[in-house]
Amino acid sequence: MIEIRWHGRGGQGAFTAAKILGAASLIDNKFSLAFPSFGPERRGAPIQAFNKIDGKAIIDRSEIKSCDYLIFLDDTLFSDDYLKDLKDDGIALINTATPDKFSDFSQIQSIDANQIALKIIRKPISNTAMLGALASISDDVSLSSLQQASDLYLSATNAAKNQLILRESFEYFKEVR
Structure with a gap:
């Protein structure tokens, strides 16, 4: 089973991204679950x-502690402590404008998803860019x-703009490698 935990802030679209990924998995003929966890609902509050x-079929509906992927829509939510939640071959994918601060960690891949979104939709909404990046670094979901x-x-x-965001972030990791 592939287990993914999204970290974002209320209003950034982490749960929407999880729902899109769940639906994409169904299109790829896989079983999937997508669910949120948050406390008081307010814009800007940390959510998972x-x-x-x-x-x-997936029977276990519990929150995920041991992850194949950790995805951070906001780099201020990242802490080194989260890396212990990754499986041995797991990857943390972080949206950041300052990738150098993560260069010491072999399990981290970074992308400036906000910049891609700003360029295309003029808003720093990174969820679809992070989905495209996930498809690029993973064989677990297809871009299509x-x-x-x-x-x-x-x-x-x-x-159409979201399709461009998905494609550009997908291509980013193809160019970096």
Whole structure:
């Protein structure tokens, strides 16, 4: 089972990203769960969202402690302590404008997802960029299924722009490697 924990702030779209990833997994003929965890609901408050993806039905609906992927929509939410929550071959994917501060960690991949979103939609909403980046560094979800699934959860008026964000962030890691 692939287990993913999203870290974001209220209003950044972490749970929306988890729902898109869950729907994309279904398109890829996998079983999936997507669920949030947050305290008092307010914009800017730290929240977590979770995905479980497997080739068979998922019975365990508990929060995820041991992760294949940790995804941070906001680098201020990251702490070195979170790396202990990664499985041995796990990856932390961090949205940051300052990737050098994470260069000492072999398990961290970083991307300036806000910059990609600002360029395309003129808003620092990084969730779709982080999904494209995840598809690029992982074999667990395809870009085409994310593109299809994003149309289910995102505004039709911004569909074309979100497709561009997904594609550009996906290509980012192909160019970096």
